[in-house]
Amino acid sequence: MLKISRDDRQRVSFNLNGKKVHGWATTRMLLSDFIRYEIGETGTHVGCEHGVCGACTIRISGRAVRSCLSLAIQVDGMDIETIEGLTEKDGALTALQLAFRKHHALQCGFCTSGLLMSLSDLFNRKGKPSKDEITDVVGGHICRCTGYAGIIAAALEVASQR
Amino acid sequence: MKPQNFDFYRPNTLEQTIALLSELGDDGRVIAGGQSLMAMLNLRMITTEALIDISRLEELSYCKETDKFLEIGAAVSQAELMDYPNLSDIQPLLAKALPSVGHFQTRNQGTVCGSLAHADPSSELPLCLATLGGEVILQSTKGERILSAAEFQTGMLQTAIREDELIVAVRFPRSLTNAGYAFSEVTRRHGDFAIVALAGVACNGTLRLGVGGVAGQPTVCEWEIEPEECDEVLNQFAWEMEGVDDIHATAQYRRQIVRKLGRKVLEEAKLCSK
Numbered sequence: 161m162l163k164i165s166r167d168d169r170q171r172v173s174f175n176l177n178g179k180k181v182h183g184w185a186t187t188r189m190l191l192s193d194f195i196r197y198e199i200g201e202t203g204t205h206v207g208c209e210h211g212v213c214g215a216c217t218i219r220i221s222g223r224a225v226r227s228c229l230s231l232a233i234q235v236d237g238m239d240i241e242t243i244e245g246l247t248e249k250d251g252a253l254t255a256l257q258l259a260f261r262k263h264h265a266l267q268c269g270f271c272t273s274g275l276l277m278s279l280s281d282l283f284n285r286k287g288k289p290s291k292d293e294i295t296d297v298v299g300g301h302i303c304r305c306t307g308y309a310g311i312i313a314a315a316l317e318v319a320s321q322r
Numbered sequence: 323m324k325p326q327n328f329d330f331y332r333p334n335t336l337e338q339t340i341a342l343l344s345e346l347g348d349d350g351r352v353i354a355g356g357q358s359l360m361a362m363l364n365l366r367m368i369t370t371e372a373l374i375d376i377s378r379l380e381e382l383s384y385c386k387e388t389d390k391f392l393e394i395g396a397a398v399s400q401a402e403l404m405d406y407p408n409l410s411d412i413q414p415l416l417a418k419a420l421p422s423v424g425h426f427q428t429r430n431q432g433t434v435c436g437s438l439a440h441a442d443p444s445s446e447l448p449l450c451l452a453t454l455g456g457e458v459i460l461q462s463t464k465g466e467r468i469l470s471a472a473e474f475q476t477g478m479l480q481t482a483i484r485e486d487e488l489i490v491a492v493r494f495p496r497s498l499t500n501a502g503y504a505f506s507e508v509t510r511r512h513g514d515f516a517i518v519a520l521a522g523v524a525c526n527g528t529l530r531l532g533v534g535g536v537a538g539q540p541t542v543c544e545w546e547i548e549p550e551e552c553d554e555v556l557n558q559f560a561w562e563m564e565g566v567d568d569i570h571a572t573a574q575y576r577r578q579i580v581r582k583l584g585r586k587v588l589e590e591a592k593l594c595s596k
Contacts, residue, residue, distance in 0.1 A: 161342070162332040187330040187373070190364070209323055210361040211428060223401070223430040229360040230431070233330055234353075234375060278427055299512045300425030 164233060174238050176201070177245025185232035192216040194232035195242060203243035203273050207302070214301030217274035218242050224281035224297075243273035246280060255321065256280060259314035267305030275301050279315055288322045289315075325363035329372040336381045336461070340488055342374055344463040348485040350374050354382075354397055357424065357432030358440035377433075382490060387412065391456070391493035400429040400437070400447075413494050414594070415454060415503040415521055419446040422505070425513040435489045441475050444516040444535035446507070448475055452540035453521040453532030456494045460487040471540075478538035501525035502595025504587045507535075508579050510570075517571045518579040522591035524549075529588050531556070536565040536576050549589040556584045 164170045164187050173182035176199060183198030192206050195218070207213035209228045216227040219241040247253060256279055259265070266272040275298065282289050282297045289297075294315045298308060331350075333339040343350055349371035353359050356377075362368045376382060382397040385406055392412050394403060400423050403409065403416065410417035423429055423437065423446050437447040438458060451458075452471040460467045460483060469482055476482055483489065497503070507519035519534040529552065530544040543559050545552065560580035565573040 161334055161338050162330075164330040166327040166329050186327070188325045188327050190324065193324075209364050211357060214425075214427060217427055220431075224427045225431040226357075226427055228364065229356055229428075231330070231356075231360075231373075234356075234377065281430075282426070296421065296512065297426045300427045 170233050172232050172236050174235055174240050176240050177242060187231070187233060189232045190228050191230040191232045191235055192227035195227060198232070201242055201244050205270055205273055207270070212302070214274045214278065215271055217277045217301070219277055219281055222281065222284065224278040241277070243276060246276055254280070256283065256314070256318050259317045260311070263310040263314040263317065265306060265310035265314040271301050271303040275303070275311060283318065288319050291316060294319065323364050323366060326366060326369045328370050330375065331372060332375045332378065336379060336490065339374060339376055339379065340461055340463050340486070343488055344486040346372055352376055352488060354436045355399055355432040357428045358436060358442070376488070391495055393491050393493045394434050395491050396433060396435040396489050398434055400424070400432050400434055403434050404429065411497065413454070413497050415450050415505060415523070416494060418503065418505040419450050419521065422446050422507055422512070422516070435492050438474070438492055439481060439483065439489055441479050441481050441539070442515065443478050443538050444519055446516070446519055446534070449519050449521050449532050449534035449540040451492065451494065452542050453523060453530060454495045456492060458489055459491045459493065461490045462487040475539045498525055500595055502591040502593065504590035504594060506583055506587050508583065518576050518583070520580070520583055520587045522587035524588065524591040524595040529591070531559070531584055531588060533563060533580055533584070536563040536580065549585060549592050552585055552588055553581070556581050
């Protein structure tokens, strides 16, 4: 049985965007903070820290989840993907990112990394999602700039090309 | 915000988990998906001396069909249950209610049993359990207890789980032949906590309605009646729950939802039963 005392710092390592990374975490360190401050990948944003705003959404084992509602010590050994790993191998933007740019699906960009991680999970698993499925996924995010219309349009365009 | 400090345990077996719970007593809290618990810890609405992580326990990561029940282990996520083969045949109410549980992103991580343990009055899964008459399996070093939904959830965020007990699984009754099921809820935005959530079952001349979000726990009532004749009993039912005004809605508005949407849900359940 693993036991970590509140005074200890535990070595945590996992695959981040296909690369093995590690850092040190206290028991209460949130995964979102670990990714930003221990690993130094700041594309994952932190908004409400109670699972409502969706800014911190990442993928664990392929599934979009809130990184503020996980502890760093819970994901030791797992496969994690963040916005930094989303682009193609040569650095080119994915179809979803290109559609976001085309449809003005972002303005300030704070919610964008989370939205892209959620929608990429949807596209990976559903192939050609319906508008209802897209709206349901986007409903888990708060965007204060766009009014969501551009985000839905971008996702629908990607769905229609599949 | 960030949670206060705690010790962290990840037992390797169910046996270790319940031994640890018995040792820690009310100093220990179980975390599975953490989609309710982590939010409460982050907001410091609760604190704990120790967290016990059961999310990796293989023994609790199962769904099992028996003659009467669909049994779901404590490590199974809401998304995994949604993807369970033929769920809409095995228990249509679950298939209809699950898309309204939290968001896509929280369903990916949040567990079915965790939602029951959290026992929010407007949560969909406790409502389904109460309406269907399911049961919860608890385990401690002293043995196993099986509680009915009504025995299990005792009030707002209150359950009958003892401090040394772990929810190991929940059993939802399978769909009955000739039965129809319906679900609906009123929320400000999809994925929010429901202002009122309603689950209806129509079976062999009886209508059953479960209501969440009005009283401290899901409330269920059953009548031998046709949906067209139910206005009076629904009105009485709406008053009996003694809902109160809060920031989301007035008690009067909630009663009105029970009357109007309650009837629609019962009508839909009746239609599905044919």
